[in-house]
Amino acid sequence: MTSRRPTDALPADALTYEQAGVNYDLIDPLKVAAQRAAAATATNLAPHGFTELTASRGESAYVVDVGPFYLASIVECLGSKALVADEMKALTGRSHYAGIAQDTIAMAVNDLITVGATPLVVQAYWAAGGSDWFGDAERAQALVAGWKAACDTCGVAWGGGETPALAGIVEAGRIDLAASCTGIVNPKTRLSTGDQLAAGDAIVLLASSGIHANGLSLARKLVERLPQGYLTEIAPGLSYGQALLAPTVLYSPVTEALFKAGITPHYCANVTGHGWRKLMRHPAELTYRFDRVPAVPPVLAFIQQRARLDDHEAYGTLNMGAGFALYVAAADAERTVEVARSLGIEAMVAGRVEAGPKRVVIEPLNVSFGADELQLR
């Protein structure tokens, strides 16, 4: 079992994420500079009497100690999934923007809850390529209805937002969707930035509904290889485009229910870009060993096959059926699964945390990812 760069030794016609158009070599220097500058602003909190949780730097949400509880906040972008909705609208006449709204909120909420926060307020950022985007009443109403429904599912208030028309910045006919989310970690013992993470913990994986909103550049690129494009049937009556548009699962009902059940995860990982490599997001030197893998949603199995990705590349890029990971005390593992299932979200105790070098080991697939394969900080 070897650890290797995801693009080594793939078939010549394999379609990797890097080939799908995002060049991290260009973005990363800026990201590093921004992370350093951002870290240096932590001292600005001192005059207010507050401090940042330095452990939250590099995690999915930023956390500040404001006294009686921790404050968590985040802004997240949908990415390019709306382009698939636009294509499917042209092909089928049906608007998928209710689901797109849920995807956008999921990007923010599912990240915010990783630190143990209860999401409280979501703000909408809907930047259209021109006023006329909003003139399609069916699409606009679907976006509004889906946004509200997702807020209701997550128990958050929709505080407001921005609906700018940005001709010249956003492309005509397109919309740039993002959400910000603010929450609190209350009581403070709910904090799950990983201080408690340790060998012996169980890893519970919550099922994804499909691709969620990560890997869409790859999924869109793959369409060029499909003679029937988005209308390619991947299962009886299910088109590739429709399957891609399955809305991202909202996981905050699970984390809230766990709290009510007396279970505090030691750590959480939202499985987004970098797929299962995200499961070693925490900086600790620990091995994450999986002896089971969840069922792969048909759309992800289809992408893996048609893009000719081996398991190392597929699991290193896509969620492959695992949308969210909860690292809990071994004694809490089965009950964690039950809590998720009681909310209609499939779950399994899939692995465990072990002493050892930092890596993710997926035994049934003979795949592992080493620490050098995830550079987030």
Added chain:
Amino acid sequence: MTSRRPTDALPADALTYEQAGVNYDLIDPLKVAAQRAAAATATNLAPHGFTELTASRGESAYVVDVGPFYLASIVECLGSKALVADEMKALTGRSHYAGIAQDTIAMAVNDLITVGATPLVVQAYWAAGGSDWFGDAERAQALVAGWKAACDTCGVAWGGGETPALAGIVEAGRIDLAASCTGIVNPKTRLSTGDQLAAGDAIVLLASSGIHANGLSLARKLVERLPQGYLTEIAPGLSYGQALLAPTVLYSPVTEALFKAGITPHYCANVTGHGWRKLMRHPAELTYRFDRVPAVPPVLAFIQQRARLDDHEAYGTLNMGAGFALYVAAADAERTVEVARSLGIEAMVAGRVEAGPKRVVIEPLNVSFGADELQLR
């Protein structure tokens, strides 16, 4: 002195904001639907034991009562000002993205403080048209440096953010900039959503640095009428483009210093889109009468003259030198001015709140705006 729609009776060649490309008739139905749906989500806070401040709906930031203090949050878009920076870069070779960063943070922070909140955390939303946007190291570093400097000025921690490359959504070579901001109103008596606003209050106007980040569509459209375009001199050695790019003033140091000085504004208005019409943003039936107006920044005087806008149109669209309004007890007015000046921000006691129909009356200009000229809720 009559109240009228801004576009009535202007010269035939006048260039109004509506003509500059944003059609609110298309956006407004969506906005209304979104506002209604958002308002209906307030009940989601009850299971958490919290309540929204309903008075904050329709204000510039959303406020939730979380017990020991109020939580305020917002997301704000820069708008199209970055397009001016891009044009000026092409003409002069100089990057203005440090200032653009300040503008973006100002959009969020200056709104957040209107409710009496201390801004604590800013998140960056930088969505580029492709990875290559970030490859221009000078521009990227200017954006980072300006963002950090603005955070330092406002005493906020830069929590993190998103730097997606959104080819197909954001135009190639462009960037969609936004900021979210979270803060707290602490103590709760700092809340300035207008409960205390009353006849007899003084209105202190804080000086703007220029156009700030509202009215740029109009300013950009005007360039088409200028033979020398952005390089047109509007004052000796000062080009139109450079003047437009003066960064927005950050007003949170003033509101924080006022608190330390024992002054709690009864209400605040960030003068953005709709210019001085925003000064009657509060729903109360009150008259806002001004007997003085601040000096008009050269770039705004230039726009008014070249776009052939009368005072009603100009003051109803642009800030005309007033970037932020503080409605304070009359006894606090002069001290409020002193506090602002001590921070290097020019200020004046310009008007007062009176019993009477809801309107803004600018006596020196013989201009007034009626309640029907501002529809925000």
